[in-house]
Amino acid sequence: MSTHINAPEGAIAPNVLLPGDPLRAKFIAENFLENAKCYNEVRGMFGFTGTYKGVPVSVQGTGMGQPSLSIYATELFKFYNVQTAIRVGTCGAVSEKTQLRDTILVNSACSDSCLLNQRFGNMHFAPTASFELVKAADKVAGEMGIRYCVGSVASSDFFYDKNENWKKWAEYGVLGIEMESAELFTLAAEYKRRAMAIMTVSDHILLGGATTAEERQTTFTNMMKVALETIVAVNK
Numbered sequence: 001m002s003t004h005i006n007a008p009e010g011a012i013a014p015n016v017l018l019p020g021d022p023l024r025a026k027f028i029a030e031n032f033l034e035n036a037k038c039y040n041e042v043r044g045m046f047g048f049t050g051t052y053k054g055v056p057v058s059v060q061g062t063g064m065g066q067p068s069l070s071i072y073a074t075e076l077f078k079f080y081n082v083q084t085a086i087r088v089g090t091c092g093a094v095s096e097k098t099q100l101r102d103t104i105l106v107n108s109a110c111s112d113s114c115l116l117n118q119r120f121g122n123m124h125f126a127p128t129a130s131f132e133l134v135k136a137a138d139k140v141a142g143e144m145g146i147r148y149c150v151g152s153v154a155s156s157d158f159f160y161d162k163n164e165n166w167k168k169w170a171e172y173g174v175l176g177i178e179m180e181s182a183e184l185f186t187l188a189a190e191y192k193r194r195a196m197a198i199m200t201v202s203d204h205i206l207l208g209g210a211t212t213a214e215e216r217q218t219t220f221t222n223m224m225k226v227a228l229e230t231i232v233a234v235n236k
């Protein structure tokens with residue numbers, strides 16, 4: 001039991017997918033996992049455990065933004081001994097290298113968040129995904145034949161960013177803007193666990209355009225499959 005996750009010890013698998021949206025967690029559990037059981041309903045932040053191709057997998061909503069993700073990821077690492085965490089979510093693209101509906105395998109995450117400042121002061125930590133996970137995901141996505149690229153995102157504290165900070169990140173090769181990955185990678189470093197993020201480009205900030213709700217459903221499917229097959233690959 002922990003404060004925000006009300007599950008008994010052993011109820012959560014060592015491998016966890018982390019969507020921001022708790023209803024997305026439910027969708028993944030119902031459509032991709034076998035024998036999925038709900039272990040958490042506190043604050044409506046659903047968590048489920050089931051199996052995928054025989055491998056135990058949990059899927060836990062994190063809410064939006066780094067402070068919210070930080071609560072759930074900390075409890076998963078600290079109290080439930082989670083070893084592998086893959087964030088699955090959407091981002092706004094800021095690079096011509098990636099198009100609407102593409103998948104991004106995130107290998108590093110810049111941030112404007114003061115969570116990093118509070119930990120590191122004037123030092124600048126580089127939140128980095130697990131190479132083992134990124135390598136496995138790259139193989140899986142390549143074999144699936146989907147459109148994808150590997151690179152960095154920026155985890156912003158703003159969704160509505162009047163300062164347009166994305167332009168600066170874009171100058172330095174960042175592919176997309178989202179709101180959670182940097183904190184996940186930093187916590188994984190602290191707890192010595194494996195983490196990465198897999199994003200679907202839901203809107204294009206640089207070139208314009210957004211996906212419809214129906215399209216988001218199908219492109220999400222690629223992202224889920226890559227994440228779940230990556231978990232299978234690293235558990236062999």
Ligand code: HPA
Nearest residue numbers: 090091092159177178179
């Ligand atoms: N900004 C931040 N997070 C996002 C965006 C965005 O434009 N699109 C999807 N998640």
